[in-house]
Structure formats: C-alpha cells, structure tokens
Amino acid sequence: MSASNESLDPKQNLSADTSEQLEVNEGQAEAPGTEAQAQEDWATLLSEAQEQVAQYHDELLRAKAEVENIRRRAADDVAKARKFGTESFAESLIPVRDSLEAALAQPDQSAEAWKDGVEVTLRQLNVAFERNLLKELAPGEGEAFDPHKHQAISTVPSTLPEGTVAQLLQKGYTIADRVLRPALVMVSSGPSAQND
Template structure:
C-alpha cells in the first residue's frame, strides 16, 4: 500500500505542491464562506433586535392606548349629561317657583336624562302585563289577580334596565298567582 500523505518521504514532490495549493484554496474558500455567514448572522441579529424593539414599542403603545380608552370611556356620556346638570342647577336657582312649575321642570329634566341614557344604550324594563321572566324580573310578591293569567306581572315597584342587551338591574315586580284549585 502506497502512502500519499504530502509530508511522507515517498510522496511525489510535484503532487505535494498541488495538494498544498488545493488545501490553501479550500481554506480560502471556507474562510470566505465563514465571513459571509458571520456577516449574515450579524444582519439577522440586527433584524431580530429591531423586531423585538418594534414589538416592545407596539406593546407599550397598545398599553398606553388602552389606558387612555379606559380613562376616557365615559367622556361622551358625561358630555351628554352636562345639559341635564345645567337644567337641574337652573331649576334650583329659581327662588319663587310654584309646585306646578317645579314639577314641569323636573319632568323636562327627567325626559332629557332618559334620552341621554337611551342614546347610550340603556333601555327601561316596565313589564306590566308580560309573563314573568326570572332572567329580567325579580318577584317581590304574588297576589290574587282574577283578571290576569297566572305568572303575569301585575305591578312594577321599580323599573329594571338593560344596557346594550345585558341586564343592568332586574325589575322588581308583583306577579299574579294561580287560582287555588
């Protein structure tokens, strides 16, 4: 078996120089590939760092926007309520008003308040004559009501309210009971 190692004394002298040149060319090529890979790696690190910074900035911006939305969520509602407050203050400022005038002022102020509430998604529940619904009504008592069907709301002690399809407060009601058999 013949030894072809370049430093072996049996190797051919011209074959060793060609092998050395090939090895040097391979080393140069690998060195160049390594430096290109390191350059690409550096670019990728920069890209990753920039993307992380962008995500962090986006997170902070979103948190700040969310906090602003929470702080000023009621701005429109409160802005709509200011005229109602102004009317109440004007009514209280009147010194010599008679009962009829005060009542008329209160009625107008209540209508304005209910309009603001309705504009903002609040709807009253006044279920007189409707079938009792435990999801919307709270029965305070039951009464004999011969002119009403059993389980029908006969009277409302306190109106209930629904805010944007969600129950805010159940109506307090009196319900007709079934006649004794």
C-alpha cells in the first residue's frame, strides 16, 4: 500500500516533475550557442538549395528552349522536303518534255523518224526513273503472287500452279522500295480448276 500512497502524494509527484524539468532546462541552457549555430547551418543549407533550384530552373528553361528550336527546325525541314522533294525528279523530266516538244515541232516527219524520237524519249524517261529510284513491277507468268506488290483483278483457270501470276495487265512501280502503284495481274486458280 505504501507504493500506492507514494504515487498519490502530490508533493512527491511535484518534486519528481521539477527535477525532470530542471534537467530539461539545463540541457536547453547549454544549447543557445549550438541553436544559433544550427540555425546558421540551416540558413546556409537553405540558401545553397535555393541556388541549386535556381540553377536547375535555368537549365530547364534552356533545355526547353533548345527542344523548341529543334522542333521548329524539324518542322521547317519537313516543310522544305515536301516543297522541294520532287525537285530532283522534276529536273530529270525536263529533258523528256523538251524531246516531246521538239518532236511535235517538226513538220512532215516520217513514221520511222517519229518512232526513233519516241524511243529516244523513252530512254530519257527510263534514265529519269533510275536516277530517282523509280522501278517497275512487271511480274512474269508463273511468278508467285505477292499481295504487297501485286493487285489481283481475278483468278483464271491455268496450267500454271495455283497462286501464281497468270497474266500481267498493267505494270506497277516502286519508289525507293515503296510501292507507288501495284502491278495489276490475273492469278492462276490452278490446273484442277481448268479441268472442271
């Protein structure tokens, strides 16, 4: 019971509390110099952090401006490529037009002269195509049908294997390995369909 009386005695509790408070107050009494030092340290850290944030913000703005400049330059390059992308091809076609106009300007030509002129003009056109990576797609009979390069108009019974080109109706063209116009073909349905 004495233990419970001790805890109920207010005088004893006050003395314990004051001694604890004295210890806490003594610790704080030693801290004024260190507290000022801690505040200076925090102020230094804060100013360094603010300088670093300002530096990062400046770098961010510069990077953002650089990205915007790159985007604008790329848009300009794309616009120029669209505008002048056909320049090389057009330069290649000018001699072809000149030849055609020269042929029409000649009165009283023989059929043989016209034929020779058309052949020369066709050679000029072929050179222009080659120079600009324009190639023809002309699959031969029996060649495998390729849906990426050929367009089937119909299937026909044939002695050729099924799924091969039976007849070329119109040449196709590629430009730099991209299909510009697929070749129009008739596809073989195979020999079994011919016997039916």
